[in-house]
Amino acid sequence: MYFAALLARTQDGWEASDTELDDVETLSDLTDLAREASVDEDTVLVYIEQEDAWFGIVRVEGEEDPRIFVSDAAAAARSSYGEILTNELLGGEDDDPADDLDTLDLDGTEDGEPDEDDEEGEAAPVGELVPAGPVGDRYILTDLGLSEKELLVLDTDALAEIADSLGAAEVLETVR
Secondary structure, three states, X not given: OEEEEEEEEEOOEEEEEEOOOOOOOOHHHHHHHHHHHOOOOOEEEEEEEEOOOEEEEEEEEOOXXXXXXXXXXXXXXXXXXXXXXXXXXHOOXXXXXXXXXXXXXXXXOEOOOOOHHHHOOOOOOOOOOXXXXXXXXXXXXXXXXXOHHHHHHOOOOOHHHHHHHHXXXXXXXXXX
């Protein structure tokens, strides 16, 4: 089960709303959703979490490219919304079934077979391995009051701590 929320910065502080991801199929869809919530092209954070598995943050500011952080790429890659984020971060192609992250086994190889290149010490191409642990922009919230170190130690259900750092804890409680 997923929980998703939008935190949009306004002149009066932060506004929070939960959001439906039913129509989101690509990062572009997610970015458009965030831009619609933006006031004067200000900062919007999209927070997505899958119960006890992973969380992701997409930061959108105006027409700039979105910034993305995922707490556990391997866990996220096995879920539909997490796959959108990890494909963007790791260079996977949505329309090439050979790059489908859902075909990866827990050890990072396809169909559970070790990659011959890895056995010989050579690096596998980007997109073939999905790292366990955080990927993306570790500084995504630094200017908003949450350091890289603090972000990296957050576990699932991190939204409350993120909102607290932003000064948005009270408005978040209205949507939870």
